[in-house]
Structures are given as structure tokens and as C-alpha cells.
Amino acid sequence: MNAAFKRFLLKTIATLLAILLFLPSVVAQSERVTVRLDGRAVFRVGVVGGLDATARARQIEQRMNRLLENPDAIATPRIESTNANTTDRTIAIAGVPVVTVTQTDAQDNLTTVNVLATQWSQAIDTALERASKRRLSPGGRFAAEVQSSIETAFGRSIESAIVIIPRALAALLTLGLFWAIATFVRWLMRFIFRRIVEDLTVENLIKQVAYYAIWILGFIVAIDAFGFDPQAVATGLGLTSLALGFALKDILSNFISGISILVLRPFELGDQIIVGETEGNVERIDLRATQLRTYDGRVVLVPNAEVFTSRIVNNTAASTRRGSVTLFIGYDTDLPQAIDVVRAAVQATDGVLTEPAASIRVRDLGQDDIVIEARFWTDSQRSDFVATTSQVRQAIVAALKAAEIGLPNPDVRMLIPFQTDQWQAALKNTNSNLNHRD
Structure with a gap:
């Protein structure tokens, strides 16, 4: 049993339950x-x-x-x-x-x-x-009441089965037909749009709207096949719209948010976005949830209402993205020479764009080191961005070593006294006093 047929069975069962549970007054x-x-x-x-x-x-x-x-x-x-x-x-x-x-x-x-x-x-x-x-007859009243209850129950059950079972089968066949039609239309639209539409988000929107429109039409026809008047059904549902609104509040909110996302398009299929604490590639935008695949391979379904109302960071909305690498150099280093070496190393790295050009900034003057930031532009895709940033770091270290510009070691510090003569005299006096004691 394939996944599509399982989804069809679940939708069919849900539809029949909706008919049986929500429409008793219409029946x-x-x-x-x-x-x-x-x-x-x-x-x-x-x-x-x-x-x-x-x-x-x-x-x-x-x-x-x-x-x-x-x-x-x-x-x-x-x-x-x-x-x-x-x-x-x-x-x-x-x-x-x-x-x-x-x-x-x-x-x-x-x-x-x-x-x-x-x-x-x-x-x-x-x-x-x-x-x-x-x-x-003797004892007939009790026997008649018992027999009447049993026969009435069986009679009504058989009568209901005779009426309901054929209609249920008709509704089931109707839903199966419209499921086949909806599946074929979705496949046909995918086949056609792959050749005439390059925007996957537009293709996804049209496919889903057409798919669910056919399902809604099939639901209405199935109601009629079940023996209900669609207009009376709509009236009956309208009488309970307040209760249904509270019960289906989250579902309707996700549905409307999904339509809004597909129409307004804050992101598209294939974009890399951050929603709350989740970051990953957009794989699907359904009418209920947005499917993201994180960079460690996990699939996350984020409800559309949460996506639509959250702060979204789209890392790939633009084709380029700026990266930066921070490094520390000592105060005894020739600062202009170090900046020129770092700039040339960054610009020569594979993946770094020539326009805009790489730039070097002195970010801070620390207590022991000078903080330098190398900025560069690269492709916005995470795989390219991360790989290029790593190569930039390697190129900077190699270039500084080649230019014999040392990087500070945080475990070793050289302390140089400001008044060297006084320190030398003090050390001589200390050594002479130690010799006299010996």
C-alpha cells in the first residue's frame, strides 16, 4: 500500500466521519x-x-x-x-x-x-x-415488551443499514473518483509547469489550490451521493459555525496563513531561512505547515500560523552574502603591512567575489592585541558561505606566516619594563645581597 493510497484512505475516513458526526440534524x-x-x-x-x-x-x-x-x-x-x-x-x-x-x-x-x-x-x-x-396472553405483556424492544432495535438497525450502506459506498466511490482526478491534475500540472514556469513557489501554489478545489468539489458531490442536500448541509454547518470556529481555530489559522505565505511569498522553495530557533532549507510549503530540512538532515514541520507571525531571516533572498573573519595581531606588528597582507589573502581566496571588494577594518584596540575584521562577499548558499569562510581563515593564516607576521599566543606574554635602567640596578643590588649572605 503506497503513501498516496494511505492518504486517500485517511481523507476518505475523515470525510465520512465528518458527515456522520456533524450532520445528524440534516439526516x-x-x-x-x-x-x-x-x-x-x-x-x-x-x-x-x-x-x-x-x-x-x-x-x-x-x-x-x-x-x-x-x-x-x-x-x-x-x-x-x-x-x-x-x-x-x-x-x-x-x-x-x-x-x-x-x-x-x-x-x-x-x-x-x-x-x-x-x-x-x-x-x-x-x-x-x-x-x-x-x-x-398469560405473561404476554412482559414477553411482548422484551420481544418488541429486541425486534425494534434489529429492525431499525437493518433499515438504517439498507439505507446507509449503499449511500456510503456511493460516497466512497465518489471520493475515490475525485481523488484520482485530483492526483492526475496535480501530476499533469507538475509536468506542464516544469516546462513553462521556473518559479517553484508559483507552481506549488497553483497545484495545491487546484488539488484542494477538486477535493472540495468531490466532498460536495459525496454529500449529495450520501443523500444529503448540500444547501441544507451548509445551513446546518452555519448553525454551528461558532462552535466549529473555536474547535478549528488553529487549523483555519494555519490554512489562511499558508495561503498568505504562498501569495505574499516572503520566501520560496529552496530558500534557507531562520524561523524562531529553526534554521534550514525550505522543502515544501503546504496549506497547513512549512517543511524545513535542517543542516544536520532533520525534517521540521513548522505550522504556517507560527511562520507567518514570526520574525523570518531569509539568508538566500539575495544572491550574495557578506562574511567576516576576526583576527588578533600584536602591537609590535607593522599594522599597514598586516592589513595589506590580509586583504590580498582574502581577495585571492576561491569563492570570494571581486565586487564588492574585500575590506579590512580595525575593530578594537585590546589590552594586549589589535582586533582586525576582514570582510568579504560570497554566494549566499550556506554550503558555499561556510566553505568560503573556512578557506578565508586558512588563507589569512598562511599569508601571515609567509610574511613572517606572528599571531599572538594567548598563553605567552612578554612583559617589558618601562624604566629598564632602574630595573637593572635593582636586580644587581638583589644579586649582591644574596652573594653576601652566602
Whole structure:
């Protein structure tokens, strides 16, 4: 199993989980639910007004179960007209309304309200009669309740599986198709842009935007294949946008920062940058994180929000970079001669640019040494910069030795008295006193 297929599986699972976890209200409002009594299907109802299909079905089941608490009082269902709407019909038993048959129900069942009311009335009468007989037998009520719970659970599970599994397979196939399309488009764009676009950052931006745009389109089509209305899904997600905003704050921040980095381009692929305490080569700029490879070979993923808000040092934004080498010479050295020797050695080193020319500066006058700084310009790539700096140091040491200009040794210090005559006289007196004692 290759990495691309693993990523596709992870994205598919995440998409299906998002559909199942975040859209339960949309499912309830877009499905027809079966009304069951003792686990057996009676009829199916849909959405009416502000009442979703699941809540409506449970309400009808509760009313029929209450009638079964006194089986002897159950009468034949009657069909009555509602006061609010003359086209609707109410099915009532012993004056208790069980269900209202609406024009929407009739349209869903491709019939008229009167015909549908007659069918539901007969179905309710048959279901109640069968359930009453089961409860009137010895110990039948307990057995009927247990059997009803088990059959209802299995019936609803099977019904849900029959509805969900084909739609899930359709959504999975849809995502697989769009994954293949997105992968092919990304490969095609890489193949084309390598020949017409030299800027890798622009190529990366276009590829990622096209890739994720196809994925978003595939997600919408998968939602439709799953049986949801994309507009209703958008509405449902909009109702929870505040909660989702807090939950996905970091993800959205990284996403927007990634788009901004790719558009504003503070650095490009292949640049050598410093972000916080991390320094390395930019290998990838994704919409979530920027991938850096440090100079010791490690891969670091820095979140785009951190990259976008941090102070960035781009070492390779310019083609050249100035380097410097500090050295110490003694006060007894011929300073102009030493500067000329160092300048010539630096300028003659491989990798040091002739323009701008190398320069030598006296940085400080120390207590024991003169501090000199040799400045030069070289290529900004770290490999070239480090190698050239090392060669410059070697060239300076070799040139100073060739010119017989010594570098100070920090472990050896020569102290020369200011008044030599007085020191010599004092030493003679000390030696003579020691001789007299002997």
C-alpha cells in the first residue's frame, strides 16, 4: 500500500466521519422514518412543519403504546378532519389522535390524503389488534415488551443499514473518483509547469489550490451521493459555525496563513531561512505547515500560523552574502603591512567575489592585541558561505606566516619594563645581597 493510497484512505475516513458526526440534524430532516409497533413496520412518515421524521415517528409509537396499556378499550380507528386545515385528516382511536395525515404525506406516497388516511388507518388497526392479542396472553405483556424492544432495535438497525450502506459506498466511490482526478491534475500540472514556469513557489501554489478545489468539489458531490442536500448541509454547518470556529481555530489559522505565505511569498522553495530557533532549507510549503530540512538532515514541520507571525531571516533572498573573519595581531606588528597582507589573502581566496571588494577594518584596540575584521562577499548558499569562510581563515593564516607576521599566543606574554635602567640596578643590588649572605 503506497503513501498516496494511505492518504486517500485517511481523507476518505475523515470525510465520512465528518458527515456522520456533524450532520445528524440534516439526516433527520431529509429522511422518512418507519413507525414500528412491537418491532414490526406499520407505515413510514416524513417531515411535517417543524417536526422532523424521527421525532414524529417516535411520537406516533408512544401514542399507540399508551393505547396498548388498556387493550380492552381499543376501538376501531376513525378518520376525522382537522380544524386547522380541511385537507388534512386525523386518525383517532377512542377520541385520542394518533397521527395526522397531511398533504405532504400524500405527495410523498404518490396518492391522495383520503386514500393514504384509509391505508394508515387499516395498518394501525391491524398492528394494534395483533399487539393486543400478544399482551392479553398469560405473561404476554412482559414477553411482548422484551420481544418488541429486541425486534425494534434489529429492525431499525437493518433499515438504517439498507439505507446507509449503499449511500456510503456511493460516497466512497465518489471520493475515490475525485481523488484520482485530483492526483492526475496535480501530476499533469507538475509536468506542464516544469516546462513553462521556473518559479517553484508559483507552481506549488497553483497545484495545491487546484488539488484542494477538486477535493472540495468531490466532498460536495459525496454529500449529495450520501443523500444529503448540500444547501441544507451548509445551513446546518452555519448553525454551528461558532462552535466549529473555536474547535478549528488553529487549523483555519494555519490554512489562511499558508495561503498568505504562498501569495505574499516572503520566501520560496529552496530558500534557507531562520524561523524562531529553526534554521534550514525550505522543502515544501503546504496549506497547513512549512517543511524545513535542517543542516544536520532533520525534517521540521513548522505550522504556517507560527511562520507567518514570526520574525523570518531569509539568508538566500539575495544572491550574495557578506562574511567576516576576526583576527588578533600584536602591537609590535607593522599594522599597514598586516592589513595589506590580509586583504590580498582574502581577495585571492576561491569563492570570494571581486565586487564588492574585500575590506579590512580595525575593530578594537585590546589590552594586549589589535582586533582586525576582514570582510568579504560570497554566494549566499550556506554550503558555499561556510566553505568560503573556512578557506578565508586558512588563507589569512598562511599569508601571515609567509610574511613572517606572528599571531599572538594567548598563553605567552612578554612583559617589558618601562624604566629598564632602574630595573637593572635593582636586580644587581638583589644579586649582591644574596652573594653576601652566602
